[in-house]
Amino acid sequence: MEPDLILIGRAADRPPDAIWAAVADLYEGHALALTRMALVMVGDRPTAEDVVHEAFLGLYRRWPHLRDPERAVAYVRSAVLNRCRNVLRRRRVPFFAEHLPPVWSAEAAALVGEEKREVMNALHRLPARQREALVLRYFCDLSEAQTAETMRVSTGTVKSTTSRALTALGRILKEGQ
Amino acid sequence: MNSTEEQLRAAMSAVGDTLGQEDIRPLARPAGRRSHPSRRAALIATAASVAAVVIGVSIATGSGGSGGPRPALGSSPSARTTPDGAPPKADVLIMLCGRTSANPTCDRTAVTRAQVDGIKNDLMDMPAVRKVEFVSSREAHEGLLNGPARDDPVVVGGRPEDVAAMFRVDLRDPDDRRIVMNAFLGRPGVDLVVTGDGTALPPR
Known part of the structure; x- marks a missing residue:
């Protein structure tokens, strides 16, 4: 057929x-x-x-x-x-x-160190969007434009969010001292 | 004293470094139902002709792995048979997504009511379209069970929900098939578009 x-x-x-x-x-x-x-x-x-x-x-x-x-x-x-x-x-x-969390196993703790873990704790006390902006800019090393694209916001928002985030982070770290 | 930024970079970097390339396992391809025996996993598509039409679904594309969509079987929705049992041929068939569709666009989800309504409305708005008929999975399944392929194991083993629902579309001018095909390929809810080869075939 x-x-x-x-x-x-x-x-x-x-x-x-x-x-x-x-x-x-x-x-x-x-x-x-x-x-x-x-x-x-x-x-x-x-x-x-x-x-x-x-x-x-x-x-x-x-x-x-x-x-x-x-x-x-x-x-x-x-x-x-x-x-x-x-x-x-x-x-x-x-x-x-x-x-x-498993990343903080004894060996990881040795690798990462207490001071750095404190910084990570502080990072996670930030509002979600501020944390994300910092991770994208300073861990992934994305440009402002790439960060904006990833977060679906304007570059202006990235700038202001990042700046506020760093200020807030600095304040938290200082309080911890 | 390091700036906040420098401290942050150092901390995140240290965390990231606890992971190396050796820790990354390869991406596992979703097997899903594709790995089941094809007679269960196959999307059984119904065609407009009662002759056991074999539609090479994998013609230009390759259906990716074992158990991809198998050749479709012809049948007639029982309500539309001509005296000799042959259904009138549609110019275009728009096969809709089912849960067993292998097409990644379908995302293993059956077409939704809203998608069906949207497609129907858009079809009816096209000047090239003369008639639109929706054939539900159940109707198509019935047609298969009553058609010449009723003894085929693929049909016998298939469940109504494995049979594609579809739109049968008749055009004012059969040469406009491509217009309809291009309009609906890639649209969410649409799995395949099947059209004739443009040759007028004598009624059987």
């Missing part, structure tokens, strides 16, 4: 395998940096890894909707940030007060 209908179009403009290859490639290049960023945000390694994995899987699912595949990295960075924010919100307890 002759086929009398043929398929000539499909919604995704690339076959799933090619999309997966692109996503896996991006993962290889950026997973370490993004997992480190997630670690700074959420404090424990398993959560950080899960957040990054989920963000990349989300990228794979949404690839056909990406307006510009060149911006896939920015997209997944935003996704990681948003997921971290949700994790912290769900925890509803101060960053380190819940329990000692």
Whole structure:
């Protein structure tokens, strides 16, 4: 029996395998940096890894909707940030007060040192957006424009948020002395 | 005394450094239902012809791994058969997302009511479109069970929710198929768009 209908179009403009290859490639290049960023945000390694994995899987699912595949990295960075924010919100307890997260194992504590842990504690007492601005600017070393894109705000907002955040952080650290 | 910024950089850097490249495990590809036997996981698409039409879903794209969407089976929604059992052919079929759709756009979610209404309204607004018919999963499944492919194991083993719902679209001018295809490919809720090859086929 002759086929009398043929398929000539499909919604995704690339076959799933090619999309997966692109996503896996991006993962290889950026997973370490993004997992480190997630670690700074959420404090424990398993959560950080899960957040990054989920963000990349989300990228794979949404690839056909990406307006510009060149911006896939920015997209997944935003996704990681948003997921971290949700994790912290769900925890509803101060960053380190819940329990000692695995990153603060004895060896990590030796690596990180008490003073630095105090700075991290202070970072996590800031409002979420201030913390995010500081992490993107001073950990990820993004420019103001890149930070603005990731946070979906204007560069002006990035400037003012960052400046307020540093002031607040400084004040918290001083109080602790 | 270090500035706040310097202290912050040092602290975050130290935390980040507790992770190395060796700690990053590879990304696991979601297997989901794709890894099930294809006769369960396959999205069974119904076609407009009663002849057992095999639609090569994987034609230009490759369906990615085992158990991707298998060739679709033809059937007729039972309400629309012509005397010899052949259903009238639609110019364009817009196959809608189901939970087993392999298309990443579908995000393993069935098309929503709102999406269906939106697509229907937009179809009816197109001057090129003469008639629009919505075929629900249940109706399409019934059609398969009553059609020539009813003994096929893929059909027998398939559940109503595995059968794609779709819009059958008739055009004023069959040559406008591409217009409709381009308008709906990539739209949320749309899995595939199937059209004829442009040749007028004699009624069976």
